[in-house]
Amino acid sequence: MFPIVQAQFLAPDVKRFVIEAPRIAKAYRAGQFVILRVYDKGERVPLTISEADAAAGTIAIIVQGVGKTTKLLNTLEAGQSILDVVGPLGRPSEIKSYGTVVVIGGGVGTAIAYPTAVAMKKAGNRVVTILGARTKGLLILEEQLRSTSDELFVMTDDGSYGEKGLVTRKLAELVDGGAAIGLVLAIGPIPMMRAVAEATRPRTIHTMVSLNPIMVDGTGMCGGCRVMAGGKSQFACVDGPEFDAHEVDFGLLMQRNAMYREREKQELAEFEAQQQHATMCAEIGGACKVENQQR
Amino acid sequence: MPEQPPETRGGNFKEVNLGLEAHAAQAEAQRCLTCASGACTHGCPVGVKVREFVDLVLAGEYLAAAKKIREDNVLPAITGRVCPQEDQCEGACVMGRKAAPLAIGYLERFVADWEREHGQVGLPTIPPPTGKKIAIVGSGPAALSCAGDLVQRGHAVTVFEALHEIGGVLIYGIPEFRLPKDIVREEVENLAKMGVKFETNVVVGKTVTLDALMQEEGYHAVFVATGAGLPQFMNIPGENLNGVYSANEFLTRVNLLRAYDAGFDQPVFDCRGKDVVVVGGGNVAMDAVRTALRLGAKNARLVYRRSEEEMPARKEEVHHAKDEGVQFMMLTNPTAFLGDEKGWLQKVRCVRMELGEADASGRRSPKPVPGSEFEVEAAMAIVAVGTTANPLVQQTTPDLRTRKGGYIEAEPETLRTSKRGVFAGGDIVTGAATVILAMGAGRKAAAGIDAYLQSGAW
Ligand SMILES: Cc1cc2nc3c(=O)[nH]c(=O)nc-3n(C[C@H](O)[C@H](O)[C@H](O)COP(=O)(O)OP(=O)(O)OC[C@H]3O[C@@H](n4cnc5c(N)ncnc54)[C@H](O)[C@@H]3O)c2cc1C
Ligand code: FES
Numbered sequence: 001m002f003p004i005v006q007a008q009f010l011a012p013d014v015k016r017f018v019i020e021a022p023r024i025a026k027a028y029r030a031g032q033f034v035i036l037r038v039y040d041k042g043e044r045v046p047l048t049i050s051e052a053d054a055a056a057g058t059i060a061i062i063v064q065g066v067g068k069t070t071k072l073l074n075t076l077e078a079g080q081s082i083l084d085v086v087g088p089l090g091r092p093s094e095i096k097s098y099g100t101v102v103v104i105g106g107g108v109g110t111a112i113a114y115p116t117a118v119a120m121k122k123a124g125n126r127v128v129t130i131l132g133a134r135t136k137g138l139l140i141l142e143e144q145l146r147s148t149s150d151e152l153f154v155m156t157d158d159g160s161y162g163e164k165g166l167v168t169r170k171l172a173e174l175v176d177g178g179a180a181i182g183l184v185l186a187i188g189p190i191p192m193m194r195a196v197a198e199a200t201r202p203r204t205i206h207t208m209v210s211l212n213p214i215m216v217d218g219t220g221m222c223g224g225c226r227v228m229a230g231g232k233s234q235f236a237c238v239d240g241p242e243f244d245a246h247e248v249d250f251g252l253l254m255q256r257n258a259m260y261r262e263r264e265k266q267e268l269a270e271f272e273a274q275q276q277h278a279t280m281c282a283e284i285g286g287a288c289k290v291e292n293q294q295r
Numbered sequence: 296m297p298e299q300p301p302e303t304r305g306g307n308f309k310e311v312n313l314g315l316e317a318h319a320a321q322a323e324a325q326r327c328l329t330c331a332s333g334a335c336t337h338g339c340p341v342g343v344k345v346r347e348f349v350d351l352v353l354a355g356e357y358l359a360a361a362k363k364i365r366e367d368n369v370l371p372a373i374t375g376r377v378c379p380q381e382d383q384c385e386g387a388c389v390m391g392r393k394a395a396p397l398a399i400g401y402l403e404r405f406v407a408d409w410e411r412e413h414g415q416v417g418l419p420t421i422p423p424p425t426g427k428k429i430a431i432v433g434s435g436p437a438a439l440s441c442a443g444d445l446v447q448r449g450h451a452v453t454v455f456e457a458l459h460e461i462g463g464v465l466i467y468g469i470p471e472f473r474l475p476k477d478i479v480r481e482e483v484e485n486l487a488k489m490g491v492k493f494e495t496n497v498v499v500g501k502t503v504t505l506d507a508l509m510q511e512e513g514y515h516a517v518f519v520a521t522g523a524g525l526p527q528f529m530n531i532p533g534e535n536l537n538g539v540y541s542a543n544e545f546l547t548r549v550n551l552l553r554a555y556d557a558g559f560d561q562p563v564f565d566c567r568g569k570d571v572v573v574v575g576g577g578n579v580a581m582d583a584v585r586t587a588l589r590l591g592a593k594n595a596r597l598v599y600r601r602s603e604e605e606m607p608a609r610k611e612e613v614h615h616a617k618d619e620g621v622q623f624m625m626l627t628n629p630t631a632f633l634g635d636e637k638g639w640l641q642k643v644r645c646v647r648m649e650l651g652e653a654d655a656s657g658r659r660s661p662k663p664v665p666g667s668e669f670e671v672e673a674a675m676a677i678v679a680v681g682t683t684a685n686p687l688v689q690q691t692t693p694d695l696r697t698r699k700g701g702y703i704e705a706e707p708e709t710l711r712t713s714k715r716g717v718f719a720g721g722d723i724v725t726g727a728a729t730v731i732l733a734m735g736a737g738r739k740a741a742a743g744i745d746a747y748l749q750s751g752a753w
Binding site: 023024027037041042043044068069083084085086087088089216217218219220221222223224226228233238252255256258259260263264267 | 457458459495496497498501502503524525526528530534535537540541543544547548552553558559560561562564565637638685686687
């Protein structure tokens with residue numbers, strides 16, 4: 001059991017948890033992730049570690065509620081616990097001196113990019129951050145990233161905050177402006193990462209992305225997480241999750257991530273119906289006949 | 296052995312074999328010639344005293360019989376179900392030359408089940424603590440048998456397992472219909488009662504290194520029993536299509552995460568009414584294809600590049616698979632997986648094989664027959680062509696010597712590795728083998744560790 005010591009929403013459906021996990025906190029390096037299982041009938045899902053405090057023995061994760069498991073997770077509060085948390089998994093980000101590092105975070109990808117941005121800054125890099133979100137309310141970690149970045153730009157799809165447009169537009173501006181960039185790190189939705197890869201490819205700017213394939217064990221024992229990178233099949237949980245963006249087959253990643261889409265939709269619909277029922281029951285103060293099957 | 300009829304069992308995950316009744320066990324025990332040869336015991340990798348326990352069955356002393364087995368084999372309810380007896384004790388039985396050999400496996404299972412059902416498992420008494428701490432990495436049969444022996448010598452033992460449940464392949468690999476998970480859990484609980492500590496969700500090499508266990512956490516010795524769980528693929532076109540699985544992924548989803556039960560969240564490909572192809576000829580392939588059948592596959596086909604005779608799977612599993620309707624496509628090898636425009640598997644392209652000259656190992660090597668390609672419909676394909684060493688401990692422990700393939704080198708008798716205080720055994724040393732061999736290695740390691748802790752000499 002891994003007790004939750006803090007839980008708060010950062011944006012609608014995006015929640016930050018601080019979890020007691022002393023072994024993981026101690027071993028953690030930026031870029032690594034955990035796999036967790038919320039309850040005894042739950043599935044195993046990977047989530048990136050966004051911070052770790054070895055002294056306190058805690059790690060932080062930021063969860064976007066998209067499917068049943070993540071929505072269920074987001075119903076948990078401080079004082080409750082998560083059944084299984086294993087990690088830190090995957091190879092850490094390669095932290096060294098690159099000169100200027102452009103960190104691009106799209107949506108909750110920002111949570112994944114954050115620890116690496118901090119580590120890059122500590123390693124003496126000039127860190128330029130570009131944050132992308134659909135709209136202002138969905139932006140996360142802006143303050144934290146601002147304090148570690150030498151420059152920070154915000155791009156929103158609807159122009160409700162920062163500049164209107166995609167992160168790649170800002171990236172192109174920087175590149176066209178002649179900035180010498182040692183590394184671009186892009187983490188976010190697959191189309192965003194693919195667009196960044198295409199933008200830096202002609203100029204051969206070293207670009208890394210963090211991939212999010214479906215995983216089971218996270219230790220190389222199932223091969224479910226395989227991605228094509230550099231023309232060969234690799235297991236993202238042990239060979240990644242970061243890969244050279246110019247070598248990644250993004251189309252394949254999208255295809256494989258669609259594997260359980262139907263089932264996921266169905267599970268989510270059932271879960272939401274149950275949640276709604278529970279809320280209504282609570283409101284009328286009735287004795288609920290539907291057994292709460294989630295926990 | 297009475298079994299669930301094939302028509303019903305194909306639709307459920309309950310155990311196929313139902314076990315012997317006491318009278319049947321007695322009748323079988325009577326067949327033992329109590330010959331002087333002791334061939335059965337020699338045929339057993341851990342030397343179970345077969346004639347003695349069979350005599351006790353005959354005398355109706357089932358608990359004593361169980362105890363007799365436990366002197367050499369701490370997991371009889373498990374090995375009675377999964378050992379390849381035809382290659383071991385039963386294969387050596389002298390009766391086998393003229394008639395059916397004594398059904399030693401069934402008898403072993405009978406006494407172990409009798410013991411469980413009568414709730415009288417005689418747990419050994421634990422001596423006073425020696426003050427020595429031992430870490431065991433992995434929790435498969437090698438780990439469990441080592442842990443059992445070490446606590447019985449008064450040592451403090453902690454088992455570290457990467458997954459969320461204890462048991463290794465016994466939990467994540469071998470399906471419920473062959474080895475009910477409650478049996479594994481009971482054995483684990485027995486060990487816990489004897490004082491073994493279990494820590495799940497610890498990946499040694501990631502969560503904590505082996506060196507940290509020894510230097511910072513004060514473990515005096517470590518037994519590495521991490522198994523050979525890394526799936527091999529065939530490196531043929533289309534292997535990343537949706538619907539193509541490694542056997543490990545498929546079985547882990549179904550067994551460890553119970554994807555077959557709608558009450559559990561972990562998904563698995565919905566193969567109801569679909570065509571499924573499984574590639575391979577070992578126990579893993581057999582488990583995968585029979586699992587697919589139980590999940591509702593319309594056609595479950597087994598594709599193997601050699602002939603049935605060469606199949607390494609247990610004979611009983613082959614019979615069971617056939618009874619259940621698995622279609623065997625022998626001397627056939629896949630050359631490509633073909634998909635639709637959205638990336639979902641549709642067909643497997645295969646080529647017919649013929650057996651050529653015997654190679655160095657004595658096995659006749661299969662060769663493709665030119666121009667014999669054909670296609671088989673398949674919405675799901677499961678690749679079960681072998682596994683390799685789990686590498687995470689070795690990668691982070693540079694002074695642990697390995698041989699080709701990343702397997703850990705260990706001295707055959709003591710199971711000592713190149714690193715002081717570290718022992719290794721089971722599949723991580725031998726490559727994928729059997730439950731009983733892994734258990735045997737666990738016992739050897741326990742003896743080796745005990746000797747080292749007493750003498751302090753390396
Ligand atoms: C599907 C299937 C069916 C089989 N059927 C049979 C059969 O019928 N009869 C038979 O005799 N044999 C059978 N086998 C083979 C048998 O199961 C194995 O030979 C045996 O389990 C090996 O035992 P082990 O203790 O060496 O390792 P395993 O059982 O493989 O256990 C190793 C454990 O270590 C854990 N681990 C790995 N790396 C780490 C790490 N870094 N830190 C912490 N933990 C780690 C793994 O998660 C795993 O739980 C089968 C195997 C499979 C896969
Ligand atoms: S998640 Fe199983 S191998 Fe990567």
